[in-house]
Amino acid sequence: MLNYFLKRLLDMIPTLLIVLVVVFMFVHLLPGDPARLMAGREADAAVIAMVRQDLGLDRPLYAQFWRFFTHVLHGDLGTSMASKRPVTNEIAIRFLPTLWLTLTSMVWAVIFGMSIGMISAIWRNRWPDRLGMTLAVSGLSFPSFALGMLLMQVFSVELGWLPTVGAESWRHYILPSITLGAAVAAVMARFTRASFADVLQEDYMRTARAKGVREFLVITKHGLRNALIPVVTMMGLQFGFLLGGSIVVEKVFNWPGLGRLLVDAVEMRDYPVIQGLVLLFSLEFIIINLLVDVLYAAINPSIRYR
Known part of the structure; x- marks a missing residue:
């Protein structure tokens, strides 16, 4: 039973890796620009660009994923774009x-x-x-x-x-x-x-x-x-x-x-x-x-x- 339990725990690792990739790609395929939503309807292109840079959305997609992946390994799910509080606190x-x-x-x-x-x-x-x-x-x-x-x-x-x-x-x-x-x-x-x-x-x-x-x-x-x-x-x-x-x-x-x-x-x-x-x-x-x-x-x- 113990061997079976440990084997199943190890099997969780590739499953979670696949989930990480799928979740990241799914989220970034959603229509709409978070920077524009955060900046407001009246914001001009310069303000939106500043917000996008502040959120890290101006980086290449692979760089954003690597940052997300490394943070998750350390138990950090990032910071909410809306409330500016850690995501772990929001979930808790x-x-x-x-x-x-x-x-x-x-x-x-x-x-x-x-x-x-x-x-x-x-x-x-x-x-x-x-x-x-x-x-x-x-x-x-x-x-x-x-x-x-x-x-x-x-x-x-x-x-x-x-x-x-x-x-x-x-x-x-x-x-x-x-x-x-x-x-x-x-x-x-x-x-x-x-x-x-x-x-x-x-x-x-x-x-x-x-x-x-x-x-x-x-x-x-x-x-x-x-x-x-x-x-x-x-x-x-x-x-x-x-x-x-x-x-x-x-x-x-x-x-x-x-x-x-x-x-x-x-x-x-x-x-x-x-x-x-x-x-x-x-x-x-x-x-x-x-x-x-x-x-x-x-x-x-x-x-x-x-």
Whole structure:
């Protein structure tokens, strides 16, 4: 296991190098001139040229990339063009609100999604299954921004029960977490149903029932553990999706997180912030995939890594 873990860590290095190149090229292909945006609409060509020189955008592209690459190796993601503060500080301020929102969304999405999937698999092709899959398809089909605005209209505007913007208390997390986690719960429900339905047909499940084991223990002890491996894979991918894909939800609810920071950075063509955020999201996906692979051994000790 240790050798496998170390090998995967080493495999991350070329992946991150590729991500660095792709992120840098993608950002510099965005339309618009950051120097003109920073200088203002009324600035003349001389002022824009001075701003471009101050930002380092007058250098050749390869020189800009080498500077970006060497700074990243030292843990420096650069300085924001808009706020003039280090990008690491900008990310650190916004990271915790996004992390807590993601964790809240993931917890309820996993609980409800797996519950609906298990119930649908046990009562397959009957009314609980049809109801559960209808809810799952609805969760996948409804756009997150539309769901967010609908929830705000009902629970904030009409009923006045919940706040719409901010992250000051637990009540602020309810509507954004429901909006963000709805699609994940739907995916988890469909994936759990498919995995659990296959496990229920296995011989060891029939053997356990033949031995007189209670149905609850057959489902939870024998069935759930064996059905969890593909579900854990999907869970890890969905968690990475939530961390990096909360942009629309954070914009709708004016959430002070990384998603809104990325939108603001794109609007201002703030290259260092965009590069830092995309690099962070990529690193999160790589680490989550590694942790998911390691969790396989905890779920099923029969798995061996070579």
